[in-house]
Amino acid sequence: xxxxxxxxxxxxxxxxxxxxxxxxxxxxxxxxxxxxxxxxxxxxxxxxxxxxxxxxxxxxxxxxxxxxxxxxxxxxxxxxxxxxxxxxxxxxxxxxxxxxxxxxxxxxxxxxxxxxxxxxxxxxxxxxxxxxxxxxxxxxxxxxxxxxxxxxxxxxxxxxxxxxxxxxxxxxxxxxxxxxxxxxxxxxxxxxxxxxxxxxxxxxxxxxxxxxxxxxxxxxxxxxxxxxxxxxxxxxxxxxxxxxxxxxxxxxxxxxxxxxxxxxxxxxxxxxxxxxxxxxxxxxxxxxxxxxxxxxxxxxxxxxxxxxxxxxxxxxxxxxxxxxxxxxxxxxxxxxxxxxxxxxxxxxxxxxxxxxxxxxxxx
Amino acid sequence: xxxxxxxxxxxxxxxxxxxxxxxxxxxxxxxxxxxxxxxxxxxxxxxxxxxxxxxxxxxxxxxxxxxxxxxxxxxxxxxxxxxxxxxxxxxxxxxxxxxxxxxxxxxxxxxxxxxxxxxxxxxxxxxxxxxxxxxxxxxxxxxxxxxxxxxxxxxxxxxxxxxxxxxxxxxxxxxxxxxxxxxxxxxxxxxxxxxxxxxxxxxxxxxxxxxxxxxxxxxxxxxxxxxxxxxxxxxxxxxxxxxxxxxxxxxxxxxxxxxxxxxxxxxxxxxxxxxxxxxxxxxxxxxxxxxxxxxxxxxxxxxxxxxxxxxxxxxxxxxxxxxxxxxxxxxxxxxxxxxxxxxxxxxxxxxxxxxxxxxxxxxxxxxxxxxxxxxxxxxxxxxxxxxxxxxxxxxxxxxxxxxxxxxxxxxxxxxxxxxxxxxxxxxxxxxxxxxxxxxxxxxxxxxxxxxxxxxxxxxxxxxxxxxxxxxxxxxxxxxxxxxxxxxxxxxxxxxxxxxxxxx
Numbered sequence: 001x002x003x004x005x006x007x008x009x010x011x012x013x014x015x016x017x018x019x020x021x022x023x024x025x026x027x028x029x030x031x032x033x034x035x036x037x038x039x040x041x042x043x044x045x046x047x048x049x050x051x052x053x054x055x056x057x058x059x060x061x062x063x064x065x066x067x068x069x070x071x072x073x074x075x076x077x078x079x080x081x082x083x084x085x086x087x088x089x090x091x092x093x094x095x096x097x098x099x100x101x102x103x104x105x106x107x108x109x110x111x112x113x114x115x116x117x118x119x120x121x122x123x124x125x126x127x128x129x130x131x132x133x134x135x136x137x138x139x140x141x142x143x144x145x146x147x148x149x150x151x152x153x154x155x156x157x158x159x160x161x162x163x164x165x166x167x168x169x170x171x172x173x174x175x176x177x178x179x180x181x182x183x184x185x186x187x188x189x190x191x192x193x194x195x196x197x198x199x200x201x202x203x204x205x206x207x208x209x210x211x212x213x214x215x216x217x218x219x220x221x222x223x224x225x226x227x228x229x230x231x232x233x234x235x236x237x238x239x240x241x242x243x244x245x246x247x248x249x250x251x252x253x254x255x256x257x258x259x260x261x262x263x264x265x266x267x268x269x270x271x272x273x274x275x276x277x278x279x280x281x282x283x284x285x286x287x288x289x290x291x292x293x294x295x296x297x298x299x300x301x302x303x304x305x306x307x308x309x310x311x312x313x314x315x316x317x318x319x320x321x322x323x324x325x326x327x328x329x330x331x332x333x334x335x336x337x338x339x340x341x342x343x344x345x346x347x348x349x350x351x352x353x354x355x356x357x358x359x360x361x362x363x
Numbered sequence: 364x365x366x367x368x369x370x371x372x373x374x375x376x377x378x379x380x381x382x383x384x385x386x387x388x389x390x391x392x393x394x395x396x397x398x399x400x401x402x403x404x405x406x407x408x409x410x411x412x413x414x415x416x417x418x419x420x421x422x423x424x425x426x427x428x429x430x431x432x433x434x435x436x437x438x439x440x441x442x443x444x445x446x447x448x449x450x451x452x453x454x455x456x457x458x459x460x461x462x463x464x465x466x467x468x469x470x471x472x473x474x475x476x477x478x479x480x481x482x483x484x485x486x487x488x489x490x491x492x493x494x495x496x497x498x499x500x501x502x503x504x505x506x507x508x509x510x511x512x513x514x515x516x517x518x519x520x521x522x523x524x525x526x527x528x529x530x531x532x533x534x535x536x537x538x539x540x541x542x543x544x545x546x547x548x549x550x551x552x553x554x555x556x557x558x559x560x561x562x563x564x565x566x567x568x569x570x571x572x573x574x575x576x577x578x579x580x581x582x583x584x585x586x587x588x589x590x591x592x593x594x595x596x597x598x599x600x601x602x603x604x605x606x607x608x609x610x611x612x613x614x615x616x617x618x619x620x621x622x623x624x625x626x627x628x629x630x631x632x633x634x635x636x637x638x639x640x641x642x643x644x645x646x647x648x649x650x651x652x653x654x655x656x657x658x659x660x661x662x663x664x665x666x667x668x669x670x671x672x673x674x675x676x677x678x679x680x681x682x683x684x685x686x687x688x689x690x691x692x693x694x695x696x697x698x699x700x701x702x703x704x705x706x707x708x709x710x711x712x713x714x715x716x717x718x719x720x721x722x723x724x725x726x727x728x729x730x731x732x733x734x735x736x737x738x739x740x741x742x743x744x745x746x747x748x749x750x751x752x753x754x755x756x757x758x759x760x761x762x763x764x765x766x767x768x769x770x771x772x773x774x775x776x777x778x779x780x781x782x783x784x785x786x787x788x789x790x791x792x793x794x795x796x797x798x799x800x801x802x803x804x805x806x807x808x809x810x811x812x813x814x815x816x817x818x819x820x821x822x823x824x825x826x827x828x829x830x831x832x833x834x835x836x837x838x839x840x841x842x843x844x845x846x847x848x849x850x851x852x853x854x855x856x857x858x859x860x861x862x863x864x865x866x
Binding site: 078079089092108109110116142144188195196198199225226230234241254256257327328329361 | 548630
């Protein structure tokens with residue numbers, strides 16, 4: 001906050017203070033009651049604080065350089081989930097490393113697979129950002145949203161998880177191709193656990209891999225666990241499904257403990273701690289499937305504003321805290337700046353459009 | 364067992380005891396307030412846990428969780444407005460008890476029942492965590508479906524006397540549960556094009572709307588009529604239960620603890636189902652089933668014991684497999700991952716001090732909570748002396764705040780008012796409310812599991828008889844439905860025999 005700003009605030013504060021005080025004095029009868037004095041002071045104090053905070057969040061700084069007020073990061077989900085985690089981590093790391101001077105708040109707007117939060121962002125100014133993922137693209141292709149990725153300003157792709165296909169330890173499959181072979185021979189006999197809904201990355205990555213082995217999407221028998229990844233793993237451990245497709249983090253610990261078997265991961269190269277698990281590519285299924293998360297702003301952000309975030313987020317992903325966050329969550333660095341992200345979105349949009357057509361979810 | 368001792372040393376560190384007491388108190392408070400549940404409380408506290416030692420963090424979060432189980436029944440007893448699904452059962456007999464002028468006794472017995480449930484379940488945790496975790500895995504879609512069916516049959520036993528009205532309410536609840544995206548096909552059902560409805564109607568909004576707001580509306584209608592009556596009920600002096608009440612509740616509490624514990628272990632089942640099944644079991648075992656719903660003390664004590672032991676049971680899948688068994692444990696899982704702890708099959712080996720520290724903290728926590736809650740009884744009873752013009756606006760305010768915290772959306776306010784009106788109409792027409800809410804809670808899962816079971820058997824119904832657990836659940840359901848009828852039949856026959864003999 002610069003000096004002119006501060007002066008303005010003090011003035012404002014004084015004016016309000018004297019105004020409220022005189023108001024109270026006029027009401028002399030009210031004053032007679034004992035104890036009201038303290039209450040009065042309290043009211044004045046609370047009002048003053050309220051006005052102060054209101055001013056500080058709305059005040060425009062003198063030279064008009066972006067950002068001029070608090071930054072709000074929209075997490076389009078309830079507290080505790082992946083999007084919320086991403087938003088809060090961005091908030092914390094940007095603040096802790098003093099990358100951004102303005103206050104940063106996280107707003108939770110859950111509902112409709114991100115739709116509610118993103119619709120909210122759509123109406124806001126450039127001080128609002130939102131966390132996103134491939135659902136931003138798929139919601140539209142599935143006919144669940146009018147908004148597309150083109151209605152927003154991509155700022156960065158931040159991190160990715162990888163997909164994993166796992167089976168129970170005593171399943172008769174040596175590798176992923178055995179599994180697809182079995183599905184091809186007797187589609188009805190293989191149940192695949194997925195969650196929390198169809199059309200997500202867990203589902204579509206499996207559809208894509210199966211398609212590359214000439215297994216039609218209609219031959220895939222999905223059991224959809226709306227509790228998500230945890231439920232899917234429980235189902236596999238209890239042998240209620242034959243295979244599961246889920247985020248790697250859901251099954252990694254179980255694989256290491258020897259409770260289930262990951263057949264393949266969707267990453268480019270083999271992963272740390274899972275040197276025994278091949279990639280889909282190695283198994284002859286030529287695809288890499290990231291389950292990415294990114295951050296975007298409302299439509300029509302200026303060049304200058306985009307540049308600001310390229311710089312800040314670019315520094316953020318280099319921090320130690322960010323590296324620690326990635327390790328704790330089994331995420332991989334997937335940083336791309338605003339222009340790369342834009343190109344990446346175009347490419348992803350093509351892929352998802354095809355996959356959703358293939359999956360038979362949209363007639 | 365060396366882990367046990369080490370864990371005890373961790374749990375009794377002063378800092379951890381402070382966290383236990385803070386968490387327990389906080390849990391009690393949020394549990395009492397309609398809409399603010401343990402999941403919200405834990406989520407709000409996530410930023411606080413950032414800098415904490417992971418063991419202290421999980422101890423704090425767990426204390427909030429079971430603290431809320433203690434607190435949840437307070438508002439059920441005093442105001443007939445449960446704070447969460449697992450506190451619904453406490454309204455059945457807790458509120459009638461309060462009406463009879465036994466609010467203090469009701470709260471005391473429910474605190475003690477929660478305590479016994481919690482302690483027994485913690486012992487169960489120590490002894491049975493691993494075998495139970497693998498037992499829970501046996502539950503597939505067909506078993507879950509049958510478990511939910513058993514819960515629904517418990518609802519039927521609630522509605523004796525108003526069977527048809529109970530069924531109508533239940534069907535309404537099941538219909539409401541179909542709103543939202545259908546997970547199996549991705550089709551939107553009854554969402555009216557509103558993205559907000561895509562994830563269905565949160566049952567907590569329905570609970571707050573029908574119970575809390577509906578109750579306020581109803582009281583508004585009758586506020587002038589009931590003035591005299593309230594004066595008679597001013598005497599709430601007793602804050603401890605009588606020997607007679609203890610005698611009646613002793614066995615129901617002890618029976619419900621293991622039942623709640625086992626249901627709690629099943630991922631997704633949780634406190635609501637545990638307390639419902641325990642209530643209907645006790646009603647059927649009781650020699651005086653006609654007193655249930657009219658202030659039978661065991662009808663309050665049993666579900667209270669069950670839901671607290673269920674909250675302990677829910678920790679088992681979380682810690683042994685990294686699978687959250689309830690909304691609250693899901694949030695806890697997220698928080699733990701942020702702290703660099705990954706609950707899963709390796710946790711007991713990698714981090715025994717943390718696991719055993721948590722288990723020991725649960726013993727201490729339950730002791731702290733029973734003291735906190737018994738001390739609070741005297742204070743809380745005063746709620747009943749609060750004049751209506753202060754109390755009801757307060758409830759409305761809390762209801763709106765609680766609703767907003769669910770999804771930070773004002774659309775929910777309209778739903779809240781709508782369900783408030785529905786609650787009012789139901790009360791005026793004397794419809795039972797619990798069947799609607801419970802059917803809504805289990806409805807979605809019941810339908811999904813039924814369909815998943817059929818998909819996995821390629822359409823054959825035989826899957827519902829294919830495992831031992833299914834068959835047992837089926838028998839229990841049939842028994843719970845027919846038991847009252849059989850009892851009647853036997854009584855009738857006896858009477859006839861008596862008559863023929865005497866004749």
